[in-house]
Amino acid sequence: MASPLTRSTLRALARHSTRVSSALKQTQNASYSALARAVANKSAQRPIAKGTRGVKTLDFAGTKEVVYERSDWPLAKLQDYFKNDVLALIGYGSQGHGQGLNARDNGLNVIVGVRKDGESWRQALEDGWVPGETLFPIEEAINKGTIIMNLLSDAAQSATWPTIAPLITKGKTLYFSHGFSVVYKEDTKVIPPSDVDVILVAPKGSGRTVRTLFKEGRGINSSVAVFQDVTGKAKERAIAIGVAIGSGYMYDTTFEKEVYSDLYGERGVLMGAIQGLFLAQYQVLRKNGHTPSEAFNETVEEATQSLYPLIGQYGMDYMYNACSTTARRGALDWAPIFEKANVPIFEQLYESVKNGTETRKSLEFNGRSTYRQDLAKELAEIDSQEIWRAGKVVRSLRPDYKPE
Numbered sequence: 001m002a003s004p005l006t007r008s009t010l011r012a013l014a015r016h017s018t019r020v021s022s023a024l025k026q027t028q029n030a031s032y033s034a035l036a037r038a039v040a041n042k043s044a045q046r047p048i049a050k051g052t053r054g055v056k057t058l059d060f061a062g063t064k065e066v067v068y069e070r071s072d073w074p075l076a077k078l079q080d081y082f083k084n085d086v087l088a089l090i091g092y093g094s095q096g097h098g099q100g101l102n103a104r105d106n107g108l109n110v111i112v113g114v115r116k117d118g119e120s121w122r123q124a125l126e127d128g129w130v131p132g133e134t135l136f137p138i139e140e141a142i143n144k145g146t147i148i149m150n151l152l153s154d155a156a157q158s159a160t161w162p163t164i165a166p167l168i169t170k171g172k173t174l175y176f177s178h179g180f181s182v183v184y185k186e187d188t189k190v191i192p193p194s195d196v197d198v199i200l201v202a203p204k205g206s207g208r209t210v211r212t213l214f215k216e217g218r219g220i221n222s223s224v225a226v227f228q229d230v231t232g233k234a235k236e237r238a239i240a241i242g243v244a245i246g247s248g249y250m251y252d253t254t255f256e257k258e259v260y261s262d263l264y265g266e267r268g269v270l271m272g273a274i275q276g277l278f279l280a281q282y283q284v285l286r287k288n289g290h291t292p293s294e295a296f297n298e299t300v301e302e303a304t305q306s307l308y309p310l311i312g313q314y315g316m317d318y319m320y321n322a323c324s325t326t327a328r329r330g331a332l333d334w335a336p337i338f339e340k341a342n343v344p345i346f347e348q349l350y351e352s353v354k355n356g357t358e359t360r361k362s363l364e365f366n367g368r369s370t371y372r373q374d375l376a377k378e379l380a381e382i383d384s385q386e387i388w389r390a391g392k393v394v395r396s397l398r399p400d401y402k403p404e
């Protein structure tokens with residue numbers, strides 16, 4: 001839940017920024033978002049920003065890639081670019097919340113379209129969207145919007161497409177944050193009309209992070225892609241929307257590459273693989289007589305609290321250097337064994353993503369009317385596993401512990 005300060009400040013800023021004068025626009029050029037101004041000094045001191053500002057092509061370990069950055073889109077330019085547009089956000093889950101509030105705080109004309117009186121409607125009301133002004137049922141919002149930002153769940157994008165498709169008329173832009181619906185069209189049946197631009201901005205993080213980073217005056221990394229360019233301006237529009245919703249840096253991709261890498265990554269090291277590895281390591285420790293606390297500390301706590309943050313900050317070699325010589329030697333010897341054992345599984349996973357198996361499973365599960373309850377049941381099973389029950393006790397002993 002946003003703090004009272006945040007919510008009231010955001011509303012005031014949103015109202016203020018929609019009436020922005022040209023003089024104010026000039027001031028805003030210097031510091032990006034109205035909210036970001038509060039922390040501009042702090043973020044300006046970050047060395048990473050100094051070194052990379054203005055650079056368009058970066059060398060990523062020998063491969064040159066174009067990176068688009070927010071600094072090319074001062075707020076006044078952004079507001080001018082979208083002055084005749086209505087951004088209609090369809091869906092108000094994690095991404096709808098983050099992207100919508102950021103675009104609103106950037107002074108753009110944003111409306112939300114969700115099922116009347118559903119959970120998202122309630123959430124949108126709480127965030128200050130006003131029924132009949134900025135909050136509408138889905139079809140009404142699409143009719144009013146010029147840029148239709150489809151942020152329904154991926155399963156819902158497919159289920160609602162027959163109703164939505166006829167409303168996406170010539171001149172509108174169709175926007176997604178995932179390549180899912182369009183790439184797996186055989187399964188989703190989402191085939192965009194041929195006379196509209198179809199673009200994608202996929203933030204590399206949850207919608208909550210999209211919002212938090214924006215409020216801190218930073219920006220999330222996002223991928224941008226164009227599926228269909230009718231106007232010749234689709235790429236430019238995608239980048240501008242990326243900035244509007246809170247991206248700091250944007251990387252080129254295609255709808256296909258975005259969805260393949262995303263589905264693969266989350267099933268792999270980001271979520272599925274790491275859960276499987278944690279559990280496997282814990283089980284063997286327990287079978288060999290280690291206590292739950294010892295098994296948890298050696299598997300999860302040290303990883304998440306000590307070692308993984310070092311990898312995140314400075315890289316894998318840095319983490320190795322921070323560890324004992326004994327740890328280093330053993331880890332260096334075992335890393336290739338794990339790699340070899342896991343490559344076939346990752347190959348199998350990539351194929352399962354590419355041939356649509358993962359998509360079909362996801363559509364089937366998330367399309368059920370009971371999907372929320374079914375998911376809750378599976379998550380409750382994880383929560384009741386010994387490893388995570390032990391984890392609760394270990395976490396409660398942290399100096400900065402806050403009860404859930």
Ligand SMILES: NC(=O)c1ccc[n+]([C@@H]2O[C@H](COP(=O)([O-])OP(=O)(O)OC[C@H]3O[C@@H](n4cnc5c(N)ncnc54)[C@H](OP(=O)(O)O)[C@@H]3O)[C@@H](O)[C@H]2O)c1
Nearest residue numbers: 091092093094095115118119120151152153156177178206
């Ligand atoms: N979450 C992430 O980390 C993330 C990151 C990058 C990209 N994305 C992409 O962003 C898009 C949105 O994802 P999300 O996580 O923000 O949302 P989500 O939680 O997957 O979807 C929530 C929205 O879908 C609506 N919805 C569900 N079933 C519906 C139906 N049958 N009819 C109408 N509305 C329905 C919900 O409305 P009700 O409340 O009324 O049910 C809610 O507004 C997806 O394409 C996703 O892949 C997500």
